[in-house]
Amino acid sequence: MDGKTTITELKEEIRKFNAERDWDQFHSAKDLAIAISLEAAEVLEPFVYKSDAQSKDIMSGTKRQDIEDELADVLWAVLMFAERYDIDISDALRAKMKKSALKYPADKVRGSNKKYNEY
Ligand SMILES: [Mg+2]
Structure with a gap:
């Protein structure tokens, strides 16, 4: 990633991805609101049952990639919602x-x- 990718470009990539799979039929406002919440909850998973001290180390450990993946899922769901319902x-x-x-x-x-x- 060059750090210059725009939200418009990301929304277009997501729109194409979903169109190729005919997945828009599964993306009502309800579905996407649920997806945003579920993906946000997945960000929490590496932290569950960890002490404060253990939690502080998570971003420098092996779980970092999992958290990056889940943050991407959150953004994906948010951008999908925005794209689908014409929200700038x-x-x-x-x-x-x-x-x-x-x-x-x-x-x-x-x-x-x-x-x-x-x-
Ligand atoms: Mg996920």
């Missing part, structure tokens, strides 16, 4: 970041892990 995910992310910036003004929350209703 870049615009959606920026809009959400603006909302978060209002909820969490940097001058009020810097260095704090409190939720917006706790400060």
